[in-house]
Amino acid sequence: MSNTDIVTVKNLSKNYGDITAVNKISFSIRRGEIFGFLGPNGAGKTTTINMMIGLAKPSCGTIVIDGIDAVKNVKKAQSIIGIVPDESNLYNEMDGFNNLCFCGSLYGMRKDVREKKARELLEKFDLAKAGKRPFKAYSKGMRRKLTIAAGIIHEPEILFLDEPTTGIDVESARQIRQMLLQLKQAGTTIFITTHYIEDAERICDRIAFIVDGNIVENGTVSELMKNFTQGHSIRLTADRDLEPLAGELQARFGDCTVKTETDHTITLISRERIPLLPVMEYLDSNGISVYEAKELLPSLEDVFVKVTGLEAAKLKKEKVKEGMVK
Amino acid sequence: MKTWIAFWGILRKDIKNYYLKPPNISWGIIFPLSWTLMQMIRSSGGLDFSEIRHMLPGLMAMSILFGTTSMLAVTITFERKGRSFDRLLLAPISVGTMVAAKLSGAIFFGIFNAFVPVVFAALFVDLAGINWVAMLLAVFLIAVTSTLLGLMIAVSAKEVFEAQTLSNFFRFPMLFLCGLFLPISSLPVFLKPISYLLPLTYGTDLLGAAILGKGVLPPVLSVLILIAFSAILFTLCQYNIRRKWIL
Structure with a gap:
């Protein structure tokens, strides 16, 4: 465990009978970062988070949270963490304000302190007007926001969120992402599981991919993308159709694979870096103006698909269904 | 202090x-009151208030048993199903403190139930000579053991209707x-011998004495x-919660 690591997980496993839900995974979370845990449904994300927060007992392995052995000393570890489960689990009959106050009381907060904090959070999460409304009358987005507020009322050092933006509207999801970034700026470490790759790409500092209970990749977003970049691709957008020049371009720039599109774009793909000037000069000499030149990098989704093999598996399934593959 | 704040919360x-x-x-x-009236009618074919004092121990014990087991088994199963119970399991308080807090509400409810027949009886017969301290102690201990039985049922049930069915399976034979x-x-x-394996037997006997x-x-x-039963059931409940609810 380095000085900057606040969570260290080593050889963590969870077996349910003969089924291995999580298989000897190891990773660490640095203080103050947003750590994304990505994987398809059933990959072991929720089982892992449940073991880290004390809702499931590991079959083997260790979890250390801020120097506390979270397997042996669950309650001490729980005092410094906040939890936002995948389903809003506040009390339907209670109003928003009282739900927050109740959650504060579970962490031993005094009445005046928790009431002040509850008011602040309702204001911050844009729920002040709904504070006296019963939780059951909240929309999905409001429910999720209040659940996050309940998870941070005691100002935890680490916040665990399980699928925080699943099933909510675009605006609420955007607000939640902003709130998480604000929490990060305030120094809170965040562990987030999601299968929304865009969410992870936008807010996570580092990401681990879990597939079938195993961590298959782990690193910063740029590291992951770099690892999966094969060669270089440049897309040029011109003022006219480049199709007539495709053959000539391929002949002149033989190291590149040239793909022309009908929308006035051309993509050059090469194993080595592509010098732009000769291409631009050639196009210019043919009276073609280039408006935009962009290096194409793989998206996190491309990395995810490659790492998880999800798309390939899906494709195979469809082909089997169509009788193309046995 | 923090534990007490959580407990009270x-x-x-x-x-x-x-x-x-x-x-x-x-x-x-209504439940204890209707049973009291039913017993009074059954005993003499008409309303007979003189019998009411003799029926009080049984009526009080039954009121506590039904009040506590119903409420705790149903509320816990309900919270488990809605996953709000996870919030309690994730709080930095011991399982013992959490269980004790959940039990306390049902115990108060059971004590309240127990005194409905007493108040009703006081309207018609002289209750002088009752050992009130012993009676209160008996009511409290019956409430504790019955509530713990309710919790045992709650730990075993996944649905509210399952909790109700299981409760009745225990409660009616106990009557x-x-x-x-x-x-x-x-x-x-x-x-x-079965009678003497059930805590309610000792509670009812204690009420009879009081x-x-x-x-x-x-x-x-x-x-x-009754204290021994309470300690054993409390330990068993905690063990079952850790085993069944923290997977």
């Missing part, structure tokens, strides 16, 4: 959310086995046995 939430709801208050009054309305001495020989001045067992022995 859970207890207060349960009382406000469940026990003080109008349907539960009315059920807590006949624990000396509430039939003396244990009149039970068949093979049923008597209200009527006639108990089968020495009151101190009944108190000790």
